[in-house]
Amino acid sequence: MLVEEIMKTDVITLPPTATIYEALQLLQKHRIRHIPIVDEEQHIIGIVSDRDVRDASPSSFIKNSDHSELQNKIRSIMTHPVVTIHPLDFVEEIARIFYDEEFACLPVVRDNKLTGIVTEKDMLYKLIQLTGTHVQSSHIEVKVPHKPGILPEVASVFGKRKTNIVSVLVYPYNDDPSYKILVFRIQTMNPLPIVQDLRDAGYELMWPNNIPEPKL
Structure with missing residues (x-):
């Protein structure tokens, strides 16, 4: 799946x-957490988060606080250079990248111009879709030898009952490279019949x- 399929373009x-x-x-009006900073040609030169803005704002607990800081230019608090991705x-x-760098969003750039943005929420929702948990379904995990052809071999069991497979994931089995877990x-x-x-x-x-086998 490509970034262009999940990115938001109305940035x-x-x-x-x-x-x-x-x-x-x-930030308050659109209920967003990040604002890319761009020049006249839509080149991204920085990014500002809600935390950056909050840290630069006077505390609401201080009476008669000076709000002049809010008139400072956004470039004074923006993060730069910006890590970007391609559609x-x-x-x-x-x-x-989200995991390693602990980012909450990544701007999407094509031909050096901002074309979209992907947030951690977008990523989490896509994970939900990829795992099939957004539809009613049953979860089955099978331990199998790590060998060529094992996936279609196991899937054929589902096919005999004409059961629709919503999603398939493959996990390692502990630290043993001889096996893997197929998650259907x-x-x-x-x-129960498939089990x-x-x-x-x-x-x-x-x-x-935990489903007991039928007694003979």
């Missing part, structure tokens, strides 16, 4: 000559592992 921006007060107004970057790869979400509220089919085929279930 609220400010020029570096705008005031901190203007940034505060935009054709893979979402899975930029997730690593299937579109049924009664997974039994998997057991009959000799697969070890990690979940559900």
Whole structure:
């Protein structure tokens, strides 16, 4: 999946000559947390967060506080240079940037011009979609040998019952490279027949592992 598929294109921006007060107004009005700072040609030259603005604002607990700081230029508190991503970057790869750098948002740039923005909330929602947890489904985890062809082999068990697979994920099994965990979400509220089919085929279930096998 590409960044251009999840990025927001209606980005609220400010020029570096705008005031901190203007940034505060935009953050409150649009309920956003970041404002990219751009020049006249839409080149991104900085970024300001709600925390930056809050730290630069006078405390509401101090009576008769001086609000003149709010008239300072936004460039005085913006972060620069800015880490950016491209619309054709893979979402899975930029997730690593969010994690490693602890960013809350990443501006999207094409031909050196700002074209969109991706937030950590966008990433979390996309993860929900990729894992299939946004639809009613049942969760099954199967421990399998780490060998070529194992995924279609296990999936064929679902196919025999014409069960729709909503999503498939692959996890490592602890620290043992000989095995991996296949995580299926299937579109049924009664997974018991599939669970039994998997057991009959000799697969070890990690979940559900508390459903007893029928007594003969």
